[in-house]
Amino acid sequence: MKKILILANNDVGLFKFRKELIEELVKQYEVYISLPYGDLIPKLEELGCKFIDTPISRRGTNPLTDIKLFLNYRSIIKEIGPDVVLTYTIKPNIYGGMASRMIAVPYIANITGLGTAVENGSILQRITLFLYKISLETAKCVFFQNKENQDFITDKIAISNHRLIPGSGVNLERYSIMDYPSGEIVNFLFIARIMKEKGIDQYLEAAEYIRKKYTNTAFHILGYCEDAYEDILKELQDKGIVQYHGMQSDVRKFHVNSHCTIHPTYYPEGMSNVLLESAACGRPMITTNRAGCREIIEDGKNGYFIEQKNSQDLVEKIEKFLKLDNKTKKQMGISARKKMENEFDRKIVVQSYKEEIEKAMR
Structure with a gap:
């Protein structure tokens, strides 16, 4: 079977918002997930995922920690040999994208939001955009969740293939319409x-x-x-x-x-x-x-x-x-x-x- 590697920063988001995608992928591929351990990892494993414990400092800005994450991703990609890498959120997008690019493995990124570093226009914005340029330019596809993010990034970075999707979407069966409440309160x-x-x-x-x-x-x-x-x-x-x-x-x-x-x-x-x-x-x-x-x-x-x-x-x-x-x-x-x-x-x-x-x- 061909292999797919998913890089994410937490188990909650991956299970709550990507579960339906994972259920489809495991029917055709070996699916590996690389992220920090959390309470929902067993549920992701029950779906058929193979878990790789990967520490991430989600909000940290220590360059040594980020270099370590990049090296870790590079090692994981070399060891597994995935046919495609899927990345979500800023650090997996950047460092997972860079590692995939270096090893010449196809990858697909999802911009789940620009983050405060980019929006606030500080020096962190210039650094983040520079890193995004390195990581996104050779992506097979970059998914954007809103047009404002799409326009902002594609105005600054040449991306060959990008698509606008409706966020993570919503499971209309799980979140079914409910009777509207009455009562005084x-x-x-x-x-x-x-x-x-x-x-x-x-x-x-x-x-x-x-x-x-x-x-x-x-x-x-x-x-x-x-x-x-x-x-x-x-x-x-x-x-x-x-x-x-x-x-x-x-x-x-x-x-x-x-x-x-x-x-x-x-x-x-x-x-x-x-x-x-x-x-x-x-x-x-x-x-x-x-x-x-x-x-x-x-x-x-x-x-x-x-x-x-x-x-x-x-x-x-x-x-x-x-x-x-x-x-x-x-x-x-x-x-x-x-x-x-x-x-x-x-x-x-x-x-x-x-x-x-x-x-x-x-």
């Missing part, structure tokens, strides 16, 4: 890592204002909490302003009672999976008007846009949503689901990969 849902760039400050500020003015509201939070926010969440929960439910492996049970997902992120992501899953469940959304979010929202039809880092704008959109009757809110959710069915089915992503893998192996 209007539940809002924030799902993300509890960190500044995900807009948690704006969510908390809006929750504090809205809860005082509208007692029939509830603000829920799901996600891993970074140290800086632990005390803040505890204090606001004790005051009855928010309800923090911690990290959840399955968010669907929270969508059942939710009326609206609020995602005030300004993190440079490729396409928001939080919004894709919420929309697939038939839930309206309030989110930032930026790449990775704006592709999912039709303002006023399935949700509302807000300006990034603007708590007042978020308050105003929440109040606008609260003034809608339940029938209109439900219709927004139905519109969100239809958009997922028409444009964001994960099967589109899987088919795109299968086509490019076949081309790369010719």
Whole structure:
């Protein structure tokens, strides 16, 4: 059998967003996965993957650590001899791409977001773009998850073959449309890592204002909490302003009672999976008007846009949503689901990969 090697930086993203692709690939190929060990590795092995434990400093900028990762990738590729390498996220894209290029192995990269280093325009941006130039120029295909990222990179780097895909897509069977909740309490849902760039400050500020003015509201939070926010969440929960439910492996049970997902992120992501899953469940959304979010929202039809880092704008959109009757809110959710069915089915992503893998192996 021919071999495929997948380079990624964590098990959660690989299992949650690439599972359907892996299920297709293992039918035809030997599939190896190189990433740090995590709780979902056994599930990936159950799918038929062969696991290679590969440490990655995801946010670190130590050049010695990154050189070590490059050498590790080069050693893994030489040992396995894959017919195609698939890479996801910045470091696997860069160092896995460079290693594949050096050994002359076909590879396909996925730009899952530009990252803060590129977006902020610092010296890190110039370094990252230089490394991307080395790693992406000879890729058999580069997948982009939004057009803004695609235009930005292809304007600076000559890439022979690139395609726009609808993010990671969404599994429309797993995230099926749910009955829209009734009842007096209007539940809002924030799902993300509890960190500044995900807009948690704006969510908390809006929750504090809205809860005082509208007692029939509830603000829920799901996600891993970074140290800086632990005390803040505890204090606001004790005051009855928010309800923090911690990290959840399955968010669907929270969508059942939710009326609206609020995602005030300004993190440079490729396409928001939080919004894709919420929309697939038939839930309206309030989110930032930026790449990775704006592709999912039709303002006023399935949700509302807000300006990034603007708590007042978020308050105003929440109040606008609260003034809608339940029938209109439900219709927004139905519109969100239809958009997922028409444009964001994960099967589109899987088919795109299968086509490019076949081309790369010719």
